[in-house]
Amino acid sequence: MTIDFIRVKKHTHFLDPRKNFQETVIESEIRLDPLTKATGRIAHFSDLDFPSVDVAELSNRSLAGGFCPFCPENVETVTPKFPTNLSVEGRFHQGEAVVFPNLSPYDAHSAVTVVSRNHLVPMQDLMPMRLTDAIEASIAYFRAVNQQEKHLGYGLINWNYFPMAGASLLHPHLQVFATDTPGNYLRAEIEASRAYRQDTGQSFWADFLDEEKRLNERYLGDTGNVSWVVNFVPFGFIFDVTAVFREKFSVLDLSHEDVVSFSKGFQPVLRYMQDHHIYSFNLALYPSATPEDDVWVHARISARGSFNSALHATDVGAIRHMYNEPFAMFYPEQVAREMRPLFIFS
Numbered sequence: 239m240t241i242d243f244i245r246v247k248k249h250t251h252f253l254d255p256r257k258n259f260q261e262t263v264i265e266s267e268i269r270l271d272p273l274t275k276a277t278g279r280i281a282h283f284s285d286l287d288f289p290s291v292d293v294a295e296l297s298n299r300s301l302a303g304g305f306c307p308f309c310p311e312n313v314e315t316v317t318p319k320f321p322t323n324l325s326v327e328g329r330f331h332q333g334e335a336v337v338f339p340n341l342s343p344y345d346a347h348s349a350v351t352v353v354s355r356n357h358l359v360p361m362q363d364l365m366p367m368r369l370t371d372a373i374e375a376s377i378a379y380f381r382a383v384n385q386q387e388k389h390l391g392y393g394l395i396n397w398n399y400f401p402m403a404g405a406s407l408l409h410p411h412l413q414v415f416a417t418d419t420p421g422n423y424l425r426a427e428i429e430a431s432r433a434y435r436q437d438t439g440q441s442f443w444a445d446f447l448d449e450e451k452r453l454n455e456r457y458l459g460d461t462g463n464v465s466w467v468v469n470f471v472p473f474g475f476i477f478d479v480t481a482v483f484r485e486k487f488s489v490l491d492l493s494h495e496d497v498v499s500f501s502k503g504f505q506p507v508l509r510y511m512q513d514h515h516i517y518s519f520n521l522a523l524y525p526s527a528t529p530e531d532d533v534w535v536h537a538r539i540s541a542r543g544s545f546n547s548a549l550h551a552t553d554v555g556a557i558r559h560m561y562n563e564p565f566a567m568f569y570p571e572q573v574a575r576e577m578r579p580l581f582i583f584s
């Protein structure tokens with residue numbers, strides 16, 4: 239077992255105007271990601287407390303131009319179709335979900351999965367079946383790509399839920415693409431997972447989950463074959479949660495039970511966000527291309543918000559954007575303590 243959660247505490251001294259200019263000591267932390275060793279900072283500034291957002295008003299504003307290409311009356315006429323060698327029907331459907339080619343592709347095989355018939359889907363309506371259908375419809379597309387090309391590469395699924403997470407359309411939709419270029423972060427995870435295997439003869443992911451469970455500081459619980467932890471070094475300034483699909487490598491390895499288990503475990507995370515007036519998140523799936531990559535499929539949910547909602551201030555400032563240094567205002571262990579009681583399923 240060689241999983242290290244390294245944190246370096248820092249103490250800042252200043253004369254505090256809030257305490258009649260008496261000397262005050264403020265604590266912060268620099269943390270190292272246990273896999274990639276990338277650094278991030280935790281500076282405990284405030285409680286998790288955000289102003290509520292009127293999502294119905296946001297929805298009305300988004301339809302002010304009178305047109306949404308993803309609404310049911312438009313989606314079949316204004317979105318592209320796949321060539322027939324990929325799909326005889328032209329699109330993939332499951333439940334309310336529909337998958338079609340991305341007009342602005344990220345790679346040779348690039349699609350969009352519209353999650354719902356409803357234009358506005360508040361968090362409380364992201365029910366397990368809706369999530370399961372959207373993810374499985376996306377995987378059906380990946381299976382077709384794999385069958386056609388005899389190769390998939392990395393099957394990436396990601397989600398900008400609501401504008402603070404980068405959504406340009408409010409109607410919920412996933413970005414889905416197959417690529418041999420997994421992106422800088424996943425590539426770093428693959429390199430580090432392979433190096434861990436070389437050094438220890440073990441899977442990082444098995445040891446990581448064992449250690450998180452033993453420490454019980456950030457571990458939330460299991461749903462079926464999926465284990466949930468709050469990230470030691472969040473990407474976002476609020477919190478990140480990661481769901482690990484145990485011993486699954488490619489996105490094509492995910493079974494119906496795996497996807498159902500993920501959709502079920504997502505519910506308490508959504509509930510926690512709603513309880514704290516967090517209305518936006520990013521979701522990304524990180525798969526291996528082949529077992530040699532040695533990364534177990536995991537999904538990361540990163541809560542998104544505003545540094546100052548009155549000014550619509552983005553939550554990505556110079557530290558994140560220019561130095562590529564994550565910076566969070568809340569201790570992940572505190573988030574886990576609060577979220578864990580929600581991980582009870584009947």
Ligand SMILES: [Zn+2]
Pocket residue numbers: 306307308309310356357358409
């Ligand atoms: Zn719509």
